[in-house]
Amino acid sequence: MxxxxxxxxxxxxxxxxxxxxxxxxxxxxxxxxxxxxxxxxxxxxxxxxxxxxxxxxxxxxxxxxxxxxxxxxxxxxxxxxxxxxxxxxxxxxxxERAPGSRVPAHRAVPIRTARDAVTAAVLYLRGLGHRDVRRADQRPLSGVGLAAPGIVVQVDPAADPASVRDVECLWLTAMAESARCVYFSLAGYAADARVRADLLDVPLFVLERTGVPRPANASAVALDATAD
Incomplete structure (x- = not known):
């Protein structure tokens, strides 16, 4: 052991x-x-x-x-x-690993604070192959912005669902940097935000309190399939 x-x-x-x-x-x-x-x-x-x-x-x-x-x-x-x-x-x-055992790259951490939400998102992104995750240079309207080569991320630990404006702003930021984008929300998404995300092909994830990001639209399901 x-x-x-x-x-x-x-x-x-x-x-x-x-x-x-x-x-x-x-x-x-x-x-x-x-x-x-x-x-x-x-x-x-x-x-x-x-x-x-x-x-x-x-x-x-x-x-x-x-x-x-x-x-x-x-x-x-x-x-x-x-x-x-x-x-x-x-x-x-x-x-902590026993010799010969295989451990998945992504592990969940229970979410109790906004900091935990960011940690859960970082862990998930690393499971997608994004190792160099850092604080984004441009701060989003709400939540915390993260970035890695080729991707920009918004982590929203607010008590209210993410709005259509939140999704659009993230998408515009990604377009300006020629990068992909991903949204993680603790409280989910407003109905119009989901519709706009589908049109813009923005992956939406809901952060469960267990720390596991749950895909909330088709783009997120496709992205989740590539995780380790």
Whole structure:
């Protein structure tokens, strides 16, 4: 068996309460799940602001050596403080796969926050073969814009269904960059948005709370068929 995800004790900087934290695992491009190496000697720090570049860390696979950006480990304390869990940036990720087993490239992560929705979309895009996913240069009207070579993506964690304007703006952005586009929405799509997406051949996905993107139109079904 491979090495299981590491668990360390994390102390809340606000109330002093201690928690047991287990590192989440993510799929490497080679198919092997890896988890960030935690630093048991390090100290947690409170998350006081959000910045895209600080939301991700590089996890290097111990099996193939590839490094990929993954969400920074965080822990929520019941007192309301969000803690940044210390990691050992010099150590490779820890393997979780038994020898000879095959792991699909896409793994779902439960969606509880807007950040989780973005993570679920990134995981799915990597399953489609888009490894270099980054924050888009142009911010969409709502949600979060992502980009990779040849594709632009909108992730909408809003409580209301995506509108026809949202779909049209994403399509126009993709046309300007000569790229494909994909829309991920947590609340689904308005009826006219679905109609327009079908006309423009924009794949629509609904993000289930389990973290699995569900195709919402024919274009998405065709795209989903190409996923690993």
């Amino acid at each position: 491979g090495v299981m995800s590491e668990t360390i004790s994390v102390c809340c900087t606000a109330c002093g309460r201690r928690h047991r934290y287990t590192a989440p695992s993510y799929p490497c491009v080679c198919g092997q799940p890896v988890a960030p190496a935690l630093d048991p000697e390090g100290s947690a720090s409170p998350v006081t602001h959000r910045a895209w570049d600080e939301e991700w860390i590089t996890v290097r696979c111990a099996a193939c050596g590839a490094g990929s950006p993954w969400p920074r480990p965080e822990l929520g304390c019941p007192c309301g403080t969000v803690l940044c869990v210390p990691v050992d940036a010099t150590a490779p990720g820890r393997s």
